[in-house]
Amino acid sequence: MAAPFDQHVTFLYAEDPEASWRFYEEVLGLPLAQDQGSCRIYAVAPGGRAFVGVCRARGPRAADNPRLEGGAVVTFVHQDVEGWHARLRAKGIEVASAPAYSAAYRVTSFFFRDPAGYTLEIQRFERPDWPAPGG
Template sequence: MSTHPQIDQQITFLSTYNLNVSTEFYEQKLGLELWLDQVTCRIYTVSGSGYLGLCQASEKSTPPIGKYSSVIFTLVTQQVDEWFEYLKERGVEFEKPPTLNQKYNIYHCFFRDPDGYLIEIQRFETNDNKKDITK
């Protein structure tokens, strides 16, 4: 049993060159719901108590690193193929279509947001019956 204080929510923040373009991508393409608008940062509900924050990079701040980053924003779902089709219909270009990765025993696909951040849609597999191992 852990003795650390409780954590109520989790937010991953990504900086963006153009908050308006990123807002359109995450709202219109991914369909994320705005949870809190802080003008230069917008926070979206991903699931439960998990959130994604997009913050406008200022001229004085370190610029967003996007495709040069080792950051991967992963969305876990049983419906990888459905998400792939849904996003393709909205003009999202994929770097990798849904594929079984035997090394990690996952089924996943990859695409990038307008700032070049890598987004993965993933399902955990089991060897015997391909059920969700996160339950």
Template sequence: MTDRPTAPNVLAITFLYYKDLPRAFAFYRDVMGFPLAIDQGDLAKILEIAPNAHVGLVDEAKGMNRWQQDKCVQLCVRVEDVEAWYAYLGAKGVDNLSQMFRNEKIGIRAFVFRDPEGYQVEIQEAIRAEA
């Protein structure tokens, strides 16, 4: 049996597939403020969400998977000031902005909205110390 490599992982990237890559890229860069970390040209744009956590935006016509109408993926971003993000994204007019909600069981305060092609994005903050 071969052991798992012991070197630390370098980067985490979650890839999402889009029909209109430039529109998705503009949203995540300009509205969400995620900086471009890796530019793979017209195939993909990889943006940094937090240190070592990234979202990859892929042109579905060129990537390994295809865009699908029904989205079963949620991108969640943990922040320090969920109220400030709620006000900011409300002013930007993001699609399907929910009311703010609390989940006492898991210890978060959060809201959700949809990105330009329907992926749900959750912005949350912890409401109690992490275990």
């Protein structure tokens, strides 16, 4: 069965969007798909199917804990988790810990924050039942 939607966009809101825009463009290297003025949308994966939008917030964040209702963790899937960890540290990004394997979820990942305080994760699935990119 095909996925029920054609594309996906996750929108994040920042009180200082310029700092976040620099982070997503210069640190993560995401290509700009569309600049809407107060919101920029970046391509996350090839094929024009997954995007992250970073927009000017209309008010302060309600809570810092991403695992509370209304919170979010944005996960980027890549086979070279360790390489991404080294790349981010080399750019001066604070990363709480080294990549680690989770037996409960069968993934290897690490977490960090963007300039607006969102929790980001870079993850590799260590399970054969996860769909391969492009398939």
